[in-house]
Amino acid sequence: xxxxxxxxxxxxxxxxxxxxxxxxxxxxxxxxxxxxxxxxxxxxxxxxxxxxxxxxxxxxxxxxxxxxxxxxxxxxxxxxxxxxxxxxxxxxxxxxxxxxxxxxxxxxxxxxxxxxxxxxxxxxxxxxxxxxxxxxxxxxxxxxxxxxxxxxxxxxxxxxxxxxxxxxxxxxxxxxxxxxxxxxxxxxxxxxxxxxxxxxxxxxxxxxxxxxxxxxxxxxxxxxxxxxxxxxxxxxxxxxxxxxxxxxxxxxxxxxxxxxxxxxxxxxxxxxxxxxxxxxxxxxxxxxxxxxxxxxxxxxxxxxxxxxxxxxxxxxxxxxxxxxxxxxxxxxxxxxxxxxxxxxxxxxxx
Amino acid sequence: xxxxxxxxxxxxxxxxxxxxxxxxxxxxxxxxxxxxxxxxxxxxxxxxxxxxxxxxxxxxxxxxxxxxxxxxxxxxxxxxxxxxxxxxxxxxxxxxxxxxxxxxxxxxxxxxxxxxxxxxxxxxxxxxxxxxxxxxxxxxxxxxxxxxxxxxxxxxxxxxxxxxxxxxxxxxxxxxxxxxxxxxxxxxxxxxxxxxxxxxxxxxxxxxxxxxxxxxxxxxxxxxxxxxxxxxxxxxxxxxxxxxxxxxxxxxxxx
Numbered sequence: 191x192x193x194x195x196x197x198x199x200x201x202x203x204x205x206x207x208x209x210x211x212x213x214x215x216x217x218x219x220x221x222x223x224x225x226x227x228x229x230x231x232x233x234x235x236x237x238x239x240x241x242x243x244x245x246x247x248x249x250x251x252x253x254x255x256x257x258x259x260x261x262x263x264x265x266x267x268x269x270x271x272x273x274x275x276x277x278x279x280x281x282x283x284x285x286x287x288x289x290x291x292x293x294x295x296x297x298x299x300x301x302x303x304x305x306x307x308x309x310x311x312x313x314x315x316x317x318x319x320x321x322x323x324x325x326x327x328x329x330x331x332x333x334x335x336x337x338x339x340x341x342x343x344x345x346x347x348x349x350x351x352x353x354x355x356x357x358x359x360x361x362x363x364x365x366x367x368x369x370x371x372x373x374x375x376x377x378x379x380x381x382x383x384x385x386x387x388x389x390x391x392x393x394x395x396x397x398x399x400x401x402x403x404x405x406x407x408x409x410x411x412x413x414x415x416x417x418x419x420x421x422x423x424x425x426x427x428x429x430x431x432x433x434x435x436x437x438x439x440x441x442x443x444x445x446x447x448x449x450x451x452x453x454x455x456x457x458x459x460x461x462x463x464x465x466x467x468x469x470x471x472x473x474x475x476x477x478x479x480x481x482x483x484x485x486x487x488x489x490x491x492x493x494x495x496x497x498x499x500x501x502x503x504x505x506x507x508x509x510x511x512x513x514x515x516x517x518x519x520x521x522x523x524x525x526x527x528x529x530x531x532x533x534x535x536x537x538x539x540x
Numbered sequence: 541x542x543x544x545x546x547x548x549x550x551x552x553x554x555x556x557x558x559x560x561x562x563x564x565x566x567x568x569x570x571x572x573x574x575x576x577x578x579x580x581x582x583x584x585x586x587x588x589x590x591x592x593x594x595x596x597x598x599x600x601x602x603x604x605x606x607x608x609x610x611x612x613x614x615x616x617x618x619x620x621x622x623x624x625x626x627x628x629x630x631x632x633x634x635x636x637x638x639x640x641x642x643x644x645x646x647x648x649x650x651x652x653x654x655x656x657x658x659x660x661x662x663x664x665x666x667x668x669x670x671x672x673x674x675x676x677x678x679x680x681x682x683x684x685x686x687x688x689x690x691x692x693x694x695x696x697x698x699x700x701x702x703x704x705x706x707x708x709x710x711x712x713x714x715x716x717x718x719x720x721x722x723x724x725x726x727x728x729x730x731x732x733x734x735x736x737x738x739x740x741x742x743x744x745x746x747x748x749x750x751x752x753x754x755x756x757x758x759x760x761x762x763x764x765x766x767x768x769x770x771x772x773x774x775x776x777x778x779x780x781x782x783x784x785x786x787x788x789x790x791x792x793x794x795x
Contacts, residue, residue: 362627363603363627363628366627366645366646366647367557367560367627367646369646369647370557370559370560370563370627370646370647371557371559371560372647373563373646373647374559374560374562374563374566375559377562377563377566378559378562378566424559425557425559426557427558429556463556463603463605464605464606465605466581466582466584466605466606
């Protein structure tokens with residue numbers, strides 16, 4: 191992060207103005223109340239406040255350093271007392287050295303300089319403290335704004351995927367075709383019809399309910415996806431093959447809801463719906479190196495002329511992962527002419 | 541034309557889901573005057589079956605692999621009576637509301653099915669040629685303006701499906717449009733305006749009375765004469781650009 195005072199014109203202007211006012215007072219007190227010459231008064235005001243002006247800008251990097259690492263308030267305060275003390279002492283003697291070389295012959299001024307060191311120290315600490323507080327306020331305000339923005343982004347992403355859910359998840363095509371299959375089974379195989387009807391009901395219930403929670407266990411998601419695939423399996427018969435390799439310890443991991451379902455819908459839409467050959471949808475979930483790796487893939491016939499989707503579904507999943515985990519490397523697509531694979535990594539918290 | 545041997549009307553069912561075909565077979569038990577001569581599970585085999593059997597009646601699903609129900613209709617030479625059987629309500633209803641050809645929305649009842657068959661039988665026995673019906677249907681299909689993602693072409697017995705992304709440019713040639721893919725040239729009986737209205741406007745642009753080009757394949761555009769330009773495609777092919785074409789190029793590519 192860059193220094194907020196020098197990078198913003200308005201801030202910098204206020205900073206300069208404040209120091210000009212301070213310098214003017216400094217000069218006026220010395221020249222009119224203490225009776226020093228204009229030259230000495232101006233030099234004293236300029237050198238001490240000028241140094242402070244420069245230090246004030248540099249102090250930003252100390253503030254940044256002490257906020258970056260996760261420290262308690264007491265520790266930060268102690269840090270600033272030490273660094274602030276050292277800096278102000280340096281400032282005090284640096285200024286004195288400069289002024290006493292410049293005006294070494296003015297005995298009354300040198301005496302004044304030596305006597306006022308304690309006051310100058312207090313004055314320096316005060317200004318230093320004010321500058322630091324301003325920096326922390328700016329920081330706090332920035333973080334606050336960012337947090338608000340992030341929150342609204344997250345909210346928007348969830349809303350969008352909920353909307354997608356309404357639009358695509360209970361996709362009317364899927365629903366009516368399933369009902370048509372049930373209608374057919376009622377004649378040929380009533381037991382199977384009942385089984386499919388119940389599965390469809392459970393799938394719909396889960397889908398309607400899960401808007402309530404932002405996070406769900408992988409077990410719940412996978413259970414529901416199995417229902418969905420069972421239904422599609424009844425519709426498509428041998429044209430759809432389901433394979434899965436999911437280790438048990440993965441199932442309790444919490445994942446953002448609605449994040450996997452669209453991938454299966456895509457596999458059905460672009461794989462099974464557009465292929466006359468059998469399409470295999472494979473799910474692999476394993477935990478390793480503090481990540482849960484979820485891979486969902488499907489093959490498709492090389493000459494597949496499937497309509498290319500707009501990729502909104504995939505983009506949405508990617509964005510939700512990025513917002514949720516604040517990382518951009520959790521989503522990957524691997525595709526070649528006969529296979530489409532999406533890999534999602536969920537960080538496991540130690 | 542009633543089947544001479546059995547005295548029955550012939551029908552073909554085209555649907556990629558077996559259970560969906562079974563419903564129709566079951567419902568047809570009420571109608572012994574109709575005999576199912578073949579069940580097909582995709583548009584390709586459906587097309588072949590229609591030209592082989594020349595059925596009176598076709599039950600047609602819309603969403604199917606390879607070529608969908610609409611695309612099948614587009615290239616069909618025979619003129620059977622079509623009954624759509626589909627879950628695709630969104631534009632089916634709109635497009636065929638005024639048409640004599642019926643559509644059944646899945647799932648449907650025996651009663652609804654019987655009504656549809658009753659109407660079809662009436663048409664078949666009235667002797668009024670079905671040709672008009674299917675032409676009307678094709679017209680209505682032509683008037684729907686869904687974005688074209690692929691083009692289906694029938695040349696002889698061969699059916700070709702070209703993804704829109706494979707098209708390099710289109711050139712008008714009398715009653716046909718030449719479709720150039722860079723490796724192939726195919727003909728489709730259609731107008732260039734028909735393509736202009738249906739191809740994705742973000743990907744294709746009409747640059748001339750006789751040319752539509754894929755925006756991604758454009759390499760450069762140069763002035764040719766006072767009022768015209770010439771556009772070079774990445775393949776090296778040069779295409780004329782009219783004044784109006786230049787204007788829309790400028791708008792679309794913002795230069």
